[in-house]
Amino acid sequence: MNFGVLFEKVEDKDFPPGYFYAHIPSLGLTTHGLGLDGARQAAFDLTSAWLAEKKAQGEPLHVPSEILFSTLDIPADALQGA
Secondary structure, X not given: OOOOOEEEEOOOOOOOOOEEEEEEHHXXXXXXXXXXXXXXXXXXXXXXXXXXXXHHOOOOOOOOOOOOOOOOOOOHHHHOOO
């Protein structure tokens, strides 16, 4: 199975520098790890465990569909009306 993973640098002051979030949107899962390699490994471990638990419970496994990614650029002046 092939799952899309979105990496996002952690900017939280409670985390040491160099950490990244790893989001697996099709499963609604998020984890984190040190550097991109650490975040990727954490995503692999979490996704593997999550899928194994679903399988053990007899639940159907979600097979992801097409993966698309985009960004939104929200100008600062757009926030003034909120």
